[in-house]
Amino acid sequence: MTAQAIELVRQHLDGIQAVDELDSAQREKYRTRIKQLLKARNAVLVAHYYTDPEIQSLAEETGGCVADSLEMARFGKEHPASTLVVAGVRFMGETAKILSPEKRILMPTLEATCSLDLGCPADEFSAFCDQHPDRTVVVYANTSAAVKARADWVVTSSIAVELIEHLDRQGEKILWAPDRHLGDYVARQTGADVLCWDSACIVHEEFKARGVLELKEAWPDAAVLVHPESPAAMVDIADVVGSTSQLIKAAVELPNQTFIVATDRGIFYKMQQLAPGKRFLEAPTAGSGAECRSCAHCPWMAMNGLENMCTVLESDDGAGQEVFVDPAMAEQALVPLNRMLEFGKSLKR
The missing domain is CATH 3.40.50.10800 (NadA-like)
Structure with a gap:
């Protein structure tokens, strides 16, 4: 950043x-x-x-x-x-x-x-795009209208892998922004040529793989659910990696009775509502000596x-x-947003 x-x-x-x-x-x-x-x-x-x-x-x-x-x-x-x-x-x-x-x-x-929005100023991002005119610009939804207006595609974590696979099949090289962890995840999942902007979510970046493994010792049957904005070390130990909606779906459908959840704790409301008999634990964001074992909530x-x-x-x-x-900016940003919505619809057909 x-x-x-x-x-x-x-x-x-x-x-x-x-x-x-x-x-x-x-x-x-x-x-x-x-x-x-x-x-x-x-x-x-x-x-x-x-x-x-x-x-x-x-x-x-x-x-x-x-x-x-x-x-x-x-x-x-x-x-x-x-x-x-x-x-x-x-x-x-x-x-x-x-x-x-x-x-x-x-x-x-x-x-x-949002720290991802703040971490991707439109002027700096536009200059970065200008340096790589051969790349298709894909930006995460967690960006300003000005950044979206500079993009070819907008994407959310729920369809990120599928979209990058689609573009890779077309032979396109990707410029991805702003979350480097999500960008690294989709690159590893798809094998696509992905150049990442350097930014991260201040909540997801703090999840600690070592802390999760220690928690697993106490709850060995727990499934680990990880949002792909988390660091690669967290992704590597996950049972399920996915968007908020995908993690909720996993909590309902998996047979496990206990889950260690590496995303904002606000998601627990829906998980507990849809899977009332199950236990949900916040993934640690700090070491054992810290005052806050898990600060997993966006301020x-x-x-x-x-x-x-x-x-x-x-x-x-x-x-x-x-x-x-701004209406002119909105008109530009609408193009990649509509592409996102249409692509999302195609996945449901």
């Missing part, structure tokens, strides 16, 4: 405002009010698996969507609501706006960003709360948390 990107990540982490803890009465008050406001605003709530369980359950109860970024994009585009409330991080709100320019896109806070995802969501919905102007994307 460049010095500029590292500094951007540090500044954003320093500026994070934690969501206030609410008691049960406050939570119920906000939940009731949000349900009323969603109806009044002709709005639907779209939440990522990594948000707080309180947010995920609210999305389910109100006819919204809890999903990975690909399914969030599909759902928001196809839903008839005139307003989408996107609980996640900023690139997800931008993607929703690009795919549904006629809709109003609100987020509980626009300050919720920006944690900025989505009931209180700020309610504030946004109550305000006629969205309390300054409406997502806007």
